Amino acid sequence: MATLTYVYADSTAVLGPLATYAEPHCYDLCDQHAGSLTVPRGWEVLRLAMPATPAGPGPDDLVALADAVRQAAARPAAAESGQGQRGVHPTLAAPPAAEGTRRGHLRVLREPS
Template identity: 65%
Template sequence: MATLTYVYADSTAVLGPLATYAEPHCYDLCTEHSERLTAPRGWEVVRLAIAPGPARHSSDDLEALADAVREAARPRPAPQEPVTPSTREADPMEVARRTHLRVLRAPDA
């Protein structure tokens, strides 16, 4: 596994160890594709040394994963837009408003 990064200004493709975070113009490649990589004519390919064997996980990886799971499980309150008197005066049928949605009174028969 390797990460491919493009530097358009220098016409360079850099192939190195897996990146720890996502960046624009960064792509993770499997071993087979990283070995067969070629660049367009006029571009240079820089291959950084990649440690052989499986990647070792650190305690930071486990903590980051736990934090991400906690954040995803945390309930997010729905944003509410308060109804102001000026809003009600503008439309007498409007009872409440939530972002772009409005609650209207039933029309009298």
Template identity: 60%
Template sequence: MSVSRRCSRTACRQPAVFTLTYVYADSTAVLGPLAAYVEPHCYDLCAMHADRLTAPLGWEVVRLPADTSTGGPGSDDLEALANAVREAGRKPTARQPPPTGQGVETARRGHLRVVRSEPVRPDERNQPRSARRPSRDV
């Protein structure tokens, strides 16, 4: 049994050939070739619905060319993906300090960090914040 992806539009039974993604920060709708995997917050569209696509007022539609001559990602794409996965899998050898002017990391829980604007002196550690010297950052 072959499972093909269908158009995301209601009542459309055509096969999907494009993927639509919204970039809310840039007020942009990106319509490109069908993504290799189903992604949340992306919409698969058939050719007819992709041609009829319009965006809200003030938004831009970016249409990426669909390269149908190749059967999938090229060797350069796969090599870049493999390198990115390798890099992400490497354990950091030493914790790097935050960039200058960004503060000092004081605690970490999962992917979240607590960052202070300047280090706390040892004599101020157990004092309430109101008793500490004022911050020089303005």
């Protein structure tokens, strides 16, 4: 995977490691398309060094995951009170908490006896 960035003023396309945030004129490409990239006549392609192995999850990834869990935990309170249920198909609604203890969006299931 690589990120392609166009710099129109310099007639340059830069192909490098995946970007960590979205920016105008940036596009993520798979390995096949990154390897076969061509640019218009008169343009230059700068290919930055790519890491040999993909980077593992970092501290920012953990913070993003924790924020997503917090946001998801806030939603069931509104759903249980009947808000936001309009238009939800019955099979997509949250299952009842009869099998275990429910805390937010997480559920603790008891082992069968």
